[in-house]
Amino acid sequence: MTTNARPSGDGCADALEARRFRELFDATPAAIVELDCTGLHAMLDELRKDGVVDIRSYIDAHPAFVLAALERTRVVATNEHFLTLMRASTLADACIPLIGYWSPSPHVYRQFIEARFDGKPTHEAETRMLRVDGTTIDCLVSSAYGAVASRPYSTISVLVDVGARLVAERELARVQAELAHAARVTVLGQLTTSIAHEVSQPLSTIALTSEAMLRWLELDEPDLDELRALARSTAEQTARAADVVGRIRRMARRAEPLMRPVALNALVQDGCRFLHHEFLRRDVQVETRLDPTSPMVLGDAVQLQQVFINLALNAIQAMTSALSAVRRLRVTTRLTAGDWVELWMEDTGPGVPACDEARLFQRFHTTKPDGMGMGLPISQTIVQAHGGMLRLAERQESWGCRFVMEVPAHTRGTPA
Numbered sequence: 001m002t003t004n005a006r007p008s009g010d011g012c013a014d015a016l017e018a019r020r021f022r023e024l025f026d027a028t029p030a031a032i033v034e035l036d037c038t039g040l041h042a043m044l045d046e047l048r049k050d051g052v053v054d055i056r057s058y059i060d061a062h063p064a065f066v067l068a069a070l071e072r073t074r075v076v077a078t079n080e081h082f083l084t085l086m087r088a089s090t091l092a093d094a095c096i097p098l099i100g101y102w103s104p105s106p107h108v109y110r111q112f113i114e115a116r117f118d119g120k121p122t123h124e125a126e127t128r129m130l131r132v133d134g135t136t137i138d139c140l141v142s143s144a145y146g147a148v149a150s151r152p153y154s155t156i157s158v159l160v161d162v163g164a165r166l167v168a169e170r171e172l173a174r175v176q177a178e179l180a181h182a183a184r185v186t187v188l189g190q191l192t193t194s195i196a197h198e199v200s201q202p203l204s205t206i207a208l209t210s211e212a213m214l215r216w217l218e219l220d221e222p223d224l225d226e227l228r229a230l231a232r233s234t235a236e237q238t239a240r241a242a243d244v245v246g247r248i249r250r251m252a253r254r255a256e257p258l259m260r261p262v263a264l265n266a267l268v269q270d271g272c273r274f275l276h277h278e279f280l281r282r283d284v285q286v287e288t289r290l291d292p293t294s295p296m297v298l299g300d301a302v303q304l305q306q307v308f309i310n311l312a313l314n315a316i317q318a319m320t321s322a323l324s325a326v327r328r329l330r331v332t333t334r335l336t337a338g339d340w341v342e343l344w345m346e347d348t349g350p351g352v353p354a355c356d357e358a359r360l361f362q363r364f365h366t367t368k369p370d371g372m373g374m375g376l377p378i379s380q381t382i383v384q385a386h387g388g389m390l391r392l393a394e395r396q397e398s399w400g401c402r403f404v405m406e407v408p409a410h411t412r413g414t415p416a
Helices: 012-027 038-049 055-061 064-071 080-085 106-117 163-190 192-217 224-252 264-274 276-281 301-321 375-385
Strands: 031-036 074-078 122-130 136-145 154-161 260-263 285-289 296-299 328-335 340-347 389-393 401-410
Touching: 031 080, 038 055, 038 064, 038 106, 055 064, 055 106, 064 106, 074 080, 080 154, 106 122, 106 136, 136 163, 192 224, 260 264, 260 301, 264 276, 264 285, 264 301, 264 328, 264 340, 276 301, 296 301, 296 401, 301 328, 301 340, 301 375, 301 401, 375 389, 375 401
Parallel strands: 285 328
Antiparallel strands: 031 074, 031 154, 122 136, 136 154, 260 296, 328 340, 340 401, 389 401
């Protein structure tokens, strides 16, 4: 028996409760621990007496409160599974102030304090904890407040080791990032002709204006206004070439996702500039209907750009291969009433055959003769990683296909 639980109060009822509690404690096939939160409750009661109603603002102003709460909360009972999980040799080694376990992640314990102050009966979160032997472990902690009637200030917590799962998730994310990078490089290969044209145009203009400037400078009295105009043109074309190269570098680089506020309208406009020559070469008319509120999403701009370009290229290829008489691409952004941001991509191609709709996002399934079947699955994975969804929607009259990307809206910030 490793529990240190003890009945409080008088009578057989408390003793019976304590005995059942100890039996449940020891029989539970997971790491379980009882915490004495008397000190924490005294701290929270003091705040209420002082008129504090917003615990979050208070802790923002007094971050040391969390550490003090951890010092005043103590482990008083455990089972064998907890001792094994935390690598404690004896019960005495395990029954220490909570700061001994939570020192790597006090910001997570703050959530438990806030839940308790708000009167919630339970709270659950993942955190990194310090073991008795000094090593760390990733745990899912589920806590129930006041679970024992005879000890209203106690907390019962169950801990589950999630380290292996987190390792698997990180490895999956790494593989997905590698696939996404490979797909971006493949897209750049498909756009070689357009990229060459986009770069050669400003370079040709720079060469011509430079020759013209040299000729003007050879005159006895060069026209300074003309030279200034040529210099401005050279600077503009240099910036244009640099912009093209910058977009290519962003698409080609292998980097960890960078989550930050992104203006979806700006992302669409940048993607259309990237594909400008491809639209001209394939005789595609592009129409954009951008939400005037300029909705923001939280995400990686390069990955979301990849989704946009993949959808646009699919539409271009569908219209081209079907020899569509009218090749139109319409891109719409809108902020929904439910605080979601949608991007619609519609084209006048033949649409997706009914027999392919169910398998459209399956890996290696493709409707193209030379397709790999990876573009849409990778795009869907990217959107899902942003908390959203990519789907084929019911097409409207005169349009062949409509894809919809939905991602949660983000409060306005600085665009990526």
